[in-house]
Amino acid sequence: MPSSEWVRPLTSQKPASAILEIDRVSQVFQTSARKEHLALSEISLTIEEGAFVSILGPSGCGKSTLLYIVGGFVSPTRGAAKMKGQAITGPGPDRGPVFQEFALFPWKTVLGNVMYGPRQRGVRATEAEAQSRALIEMVGLKGYENFYPKELSGGMKQRVALARTLAYHPQVLLMDEPFGALDAHTRTRLQNDLLNIWERDRKTVLFVTHSVDEAVFLSDKVVMMSNSPGRIREVIAIDLPRPRRRNELLLDPRYQKYVVDIERMFDESEEAGAPL
Amino acid sequence: MISPAALVKRTAPVLACIGLLAIWQVASLGLKSDSFPTATDAVRAIPDILGDKESLINILASLRRMAVGFGIAVLLSIPLGLLMGRSRAVSAFFNPLLMVIYPVPKAALMPIIMLWLGVGDITKTLVIFLGVSLPVIYHSFEGAKAVEEKMLWSGAAMGLSPLQCLVRIVLPAALPEILTGCRTGLVLALITMITSEMIARQSGAGNILFNALDMGQYDTVYAMIIIVGAMGICLDAVFERVRTRLVRWSEPQFDMPLSFS
Ligand SMILES: Nc1ncnc2c1ncn2[C@@H]1O[C@H](COP(=O)(O)OP(=O)(O)OP(=O)(O)O)[C@@H](O)[C@H]1O
Numbered sequence A: 001m002p003s004s005e006w007v008r009p010l011t012s013q014k015p016a017s018a019i020l021e022i023d024r025v026s027q028v029f030q031t032s033a034r035k036e037h038l039a040l041s042e043i044s045l046t047i048e049e050g051a052f053v054s055i056l057g058p059s060g061c062g063k064s065t066l067l068y069i070v071g072g073f074v075s076p077t078r079g080a081a082k083m084k085g086q087a088i089t090g091p092g093p094d095r096g097p098v099f100q101e102f103a104l105f106p107w108k109t110v111l112g113n114v115m116y117g118p119r120q121r122g123v124r125a126t127e128a129e130a131q132s133r134a135l136i137e138m139v140g141l142k143g144y145e146n147f148y149p150k151e152l153s154g155g156m157k158q159r160v161a162l163a164r165t166l167a168y169h170p171q172v173l174l175m176d177e178p179f180g181a182l183d184a185h186t187r188t189r190l191q192n193d194l195l196n197i198w199e200r201d202r203k204t205v206l207f208v209t210h211s212v213d214e215a216v217f218l219s220d221k222v223v224m225m226s227n228s229p230g231r232i233r234e235v236i237a238i239d240l241p242r243p244r245r246r247n248e249l250l251l252d253p254r255y256q257k258y259v260v261d262i263e264r265m266f267d268e269s270e271e272a273g274a275p276l
Numbered sequence B: 001m002i003s004p005a006a007l008v009k010r011t012a013p014v015l016a017c018i019g020l021l022a023i024w025q026v027a028s029l030g031l032k033s034d035s036f037p038t039a040t041d042a043v044r045a046i047p048d049i050l051g052d053k054e055s056l057i058n059i060l061a062s063l064r065r066m067a068v069g070f071g072i073a074v075l076l077s078i079p080l081g082l083l084m085g086r087s088r089a090v091s092a093f094f095n096p097l098l099m100v101i102y103p104v105p106k107a108a109l110m111p112i113i114m115l116w117l118g119v120g121d122i123t124k125t126l127v128i129f130l131g132v133s134l135p136v137i138y139h140s141f142e143g144a145k146a147v148e149e150k151m152l153w154s155g156a157a158m159g160l161s162p163l164q165c166l167v168r169i170v171l172p173a174a175l176p177e178i179l180t181g182c183r184t185g186l187v188l189a190l191i192t193m194i195t196s197e198m199i200a201r202q203s204g205a206g207n208i209l210f211n212a213l214d215m216g217q218y219d220t221v222y223a224m225i226i227i228v229g230a231m232g233i234c235l236d237a238v239f240e241r242v243r244t245r246l247v248r249w250s251e252p253q254f255d256m257p258l259s260f261s
């Protein structure tokens, strides 16, 4: 529910309930006829409704795979993921992915891409268009409505992908390194925009990233993963006040300590993750 | 305003045709052979053919068979190719079959088909259908196979069913490749059309051509070659227009706005 309130109501409502439950999920990939690769090993994680949770870990530790399992695009070899108590058996509009590769529809314009979800959900054309135009403006692409994806830069495509997913109002956003390919300036801008959107809508966000700063700046919880096999190493609650302002936070010793601690852990898990 | 480059591009095909006719004219004047009429004689024979009611009926019959064969082939081949590209089971079933049919010249099957279905429209249309089907299936298959999986996942997350994904994501995403196949198919349709009429002589443009050849009316033979060639060029040009319009979003040379002011 959109709310103009900045701070999260803590006492007025019942304690936040789990929206996603990942229960001892393992994923095995068949790499060749007889070889198997254990990408995820016994992952268990509970995510509360409205929480912003980042998944941090070295390359190849299975972050994307975990996201695909929650999205219902990949079914786990063992274990199960649940959304609001229901086992996830396939993709659905309650979970909106934003992929590392954008995956825009190249035959649709920016507007056409963003309108696609609402139209599919049965929203009337005029209404879908109005909403989509507002979203496009929000992600800073006003004036580009009639451009085709191939006419956009990487950062612009990424913003269209975000708007396209937001347009059909998923309850959970599954974002796979959405800002990985962007320059530092655009990245900062989009992080702020994402936080603003999140603070307004309080969607649950599962956010995969390589960047420790980004994870600490955005999240309520940072899930540290380690490599070979992909495991959860630690879950760190980020106890920093919201709304978060970048210029204030960078000077905050608590923020700095989180970043330093997690960076150290990251280095360790990267070493531990050397292939055997 | 037309730039010099655009002017050259526009007039190039016309100049090429005129050049070809000029070379022909000079060569035929030099050779002075009965079986090689001059270009002007051949061109002069064209209005006679097109003015003759029976010839016109023949040519229109050819075009009708070609349109029907091409149309049915495209309508069946695109869904089949797309399904093959997205489903391992479907491609495992059809691949061996198509691999056997692929290298066989379709006209070589005509005697058998004639034996079963006679020398009429059905046989000829069927041969055209077979000729067009394979390139369209092949290109649809390749196009569907290349569709990025994350694009389908995005659609599924919006609530598209697998069938809707096939029609609303795989089809448009593979369209450039599909249309490339259709363009090859169109040329093959023309070729198989003439070949089929050469084998089962009963009506059609090919029939006029080969009858004239038998009777030594070489002007008519060459005039018919020009007519059939012109038909091919026109059909291809129209198709190319439609194609570029449909896949403008994928063409790399689509004029990029260089400034946004
Ligand atoms: N379809 C697949 N078949 C075989 N192996 C796979 C497949 N998908 C992923 N893997 C393997 O599983 C492991 C985890 O991959 P995944 O893409 O989830 O990593 P990641 O943490 O997202 O990496 P990155 O940060 O580089 O994106 C990798 O070792 C990868 O090689």
Ligand SMILES: [Mg+2]
Binding pocket: A063, A064, A065, A100, A176
């Ligand atoms: Mg990844």
